[in-house]
Amino acid sequence: MAVISLKHVSYQYPLEDHKVIRDISFEIEKGQVWGLIGANESGKTSVCNIIRGFIPEIYRGTLEGDVLIKGKKIEEYGPGERASIVGYSFQNPFTQISGVKETVYEELAYGMENTGVPREKMKEKVEELIRIFHLEKLRDKNPYELSGGQKQRVALASMLALDPEIVILDEPTSQLDPKSTEDIFEIVKLLKEQGKTIILVEHKVDLVAEYCDHILLLADGQVAMQGKTEEILTDPQVLVCGGQLPQVVLYFLEREKRTGKKNKIPLTVQNVSFAYPNGYTAVEDVSMAFEKGEAVAIIGQNGAGKTTTVKLMNGLLRPTKGEVLIEGQSTADKTTATIARKVGYVFQNPDDQIFQESIYKEISYGLVKQKMAPEEVKRRTLDEPTAGQDRKSTELLGAIGAGLAKKGKIVITITHDMEFVVKYFKRVIVMAEKKKRRDASPREIFWDEELLRFSSLKQPYLCQLANLLGHRDILTIGELLEVTV
């Protein structure tokens, strides 16, 4: 049974001469995360207000059609009951504070006080919320004295204190900075893992693409498009209907327009996690995409999940969650040998993969087995190739990798050699504690000291020297000479 069901719903505000919602129908199943998108005034907030029951109870007006929450009409729920089933949070952090509590601790308990939860149970719940939402340092502060991002976290936590099954978030990050936005989406992810049904209204469609399973696009008060995220947010029709598409999709659409070639992202790792049979999680919710002709370095301390991630790409390991796509097709039902035709893998230890008597036989072995010509091998993965290599060999490896990338291959390299990274790669992915932490240029990565500290990584020696000399954002000897000589 759908937890939320709207059937032929239309609504007109009092004093308005037209309907803001016209004949909307959709159903949301338990545990789904729906992104509600559309231009301003398309009816998104009105739909949220209908689901929550604010329309018509508070806003009055004329509501037609059926609105069912967990199979029951919304008006059949008592006012306090609705708050325990459908939680609601909106964009202004300031007005979401109750205004009657002097501390965050008491603010979190306010909803539970109103519903008559016993004191001891309230205390337990508040402590749990403080822990989950990282509010330890704020517990005794006045909610009004918090920053916007902190207020929004407290407001979300306060709403979730009533443990609603359905959560509506109406542009929760519109007034927040990027760090606070990230914190809020971490909470969205947590709610998703808890199996809550979530409706997220957001203009930041890149984040919607990352966190939502389904999309409902509204235009002029009507449903313009609805369906799975990967179907809707790759369809240019979204733009015609007044919606937005993620940056990555816009890029490929534009490229398709200019080159006339249909694009499929050659290699995508989508929200993959991997846990060993003994329960140890090696990689958690990692996503990355690679384009033809890219040379990418993956760096991170030992145990960060780098090797596991690349093994997931070539099928040596299979994700326990998420999927790997090659040219838009999932690798779930393909054998490792089949994947090897598209994704080559070079091990860290040469002895692990050399077993023929001669170099010629060694090189031709795999190709012969797969009845493949060399040019069919589209990608090679080099796992820590410069370990144990002298300078000449390192340069040779770097040149080989660069050459392959020039030919349109994707070259992904795991390495601890930061100088190698600076010299041969324009894109670096940092992994730490089983997750992808940042994906950016070498300059941005190696001058992000906080990231490096967190990931137990060190800057290349030249950057360290530049730092000592009082200069920042330096990557090469030439650049350092320019500012010091």
Next chain:
Amino acid sequence: MNSAIGKLYPSTKFAVLLLLVILSVFTPGYMLQYLMFLVVLLFSLCAGTARQFLGTFFKSIFIIIIFIFAIQVFIISNEDAQPIWAFIHFSQTGLNDSLSMTSKIVAISSLVICFFQVTDIKDITFALEKSGTPRKVTFLISSTIQLIPQMSALSKTITDAQKSRGIETEGSLLIRAKAFVPMLGPLVLSSIQQTEERMLALESRAFSSKAKKTSIYEIRKKPADYVLDILCVAGLIAYIAWRVM
């Protein structure tokens, strides 16, 4: 609020306040009433709020007292008025009237100021709810008190916005008075707009729930509270009996 007086139950402190106010209003003369100011000052000293009390009293009530004295003694024309200069004269009747009027103002205002300085609003709200006061009433009290500093901050933000638009807000009293008017509109409008969103936020916290309310915060009456309550009732009965006899 950590003093012995601060830790008393709010209704106990209110009972004491009520008794002393009744004494001040119904006792003739002015000596007891002015004495009440000293009693309240003593309470404040014991509660550690003396400085706050004196600061509030002298910034507000004292000015009113001086004003009443000045008008009654030197301006209002009574039968026994002795001229000093032009329209200024001295009147003994005026002095007696002002002493009587101001003494009650001093007593009552001192008691009320002290009460709110030694009693946390959180405690007052809890005690009111426990006594059966509807939550909407206690909400009104708590939210108004919390909102005052927020409104003050909002008005400053609006003033800054107006300054950025070229409205002059610095200078003579007339200039500042003129700047007050364009500030009012946005302040009122944004308050109304925020009220709608705050109402939705409260609904999300089950404000309209019909369930019996609980509280994560708790205070309890101690033996000292009960003793004081009994003494207040006894004191009131004794005072009524004395006045009647």
